[in-house]
Amino acid sequence: MRTLSLLLMLLVLVLVACGNQADAGNASIPDPADIGNPDTGRQIFSEWHGEAPACSTCHTIDGTASVGPSLKGITSRAGRQVDGMDAVAYLHESIVDPNAFVADGKAQSVMYKHFGEVLTEEQIRDLIAYLLMLE
Ligand code: HEC
Known part of the structure; x- marks a missing residue:
């Protein structure tokens, strides 16, 4: 169970990081x-x-x-x-x-x-x- 929630947390972190990257991409178009x-x-x-x-x-x-x-x-x-x-x-x-x-x-x-x-x-x-x- 613990491993699963750890994995889920990791997944969330990765998704958040990717989301931020997409934002950074758009920010380059002023x-x-x-x-x-x-x-x-x-x-x-x-x-x-x-x-x-x-x-x-x-x-x-x-x-x-x-x-x-x-x-x-x-x-x-x-x-x-x-x-x-x-x-x-x-x-x-x-x-x-x-x-x-x-x-x-x-x-x-x-x-x-x-x-x-x-x-x-x-x-x-x-x-x-x-x-x-x-x-
Ligand atoms: C005599 C024809 C002609 C006129 C006038 C002209 N262009 Fe172009 N333009 C071209 C051609 C041919 C290309 C493709 C070759 C190149 O990159 O220069 C091009 C390329 C471009 C590109 C790059 C397109 C791409 O897909 O990356 C932009 C941006 C551009 N023109 C903007 C302008 C703007 C703004 C004006 C007016 C101030 C203008 N052009 C006037 C013929 C013209």
Whole structure:
């Protein structure tokens, strides 16, 4: 009997530990509002900025592939694409330096390369906040 209750206690401890781990995983995806303004980000996503094309010319958010991958569900894969890079860092890099990691497996990204110069840091953060809402 004693062994059984000990085993049960152990099981509970293991389950609790696993539960905490799952929480820690979710915590790595921050609240979009802490990063920027998702509503402004949504606008930036579908507007041209001078010669820089709108993100929506190449990306859908409904799962259909276009010139680039659909950004539906980007939040769940963003933190896993590159070792040691969390979702926000990965999204930031994807926007300002598309060739650092080429998501569609091609040698060179055809994504427009100069968003880092065309958009302000605040606009990039608003975009990231918007992308984080696309579960
Ligand atoms: C000219 C077409 C084009 C435009 C415009 C464009 N992208 Fe991309 N994007 C791509 C392609 C192609 C890829 C896949 C190759 C790569 O990773 O760069 C990509 C990849 C990405 C990824 C990584 C996707 C993944 O599955 O990991 C993100 C995030 C992204 N783009 C966001 C944006 C945002 C935000 C904008 C607007 C500021 C934008 N893109 C504008 C073509 C484009």
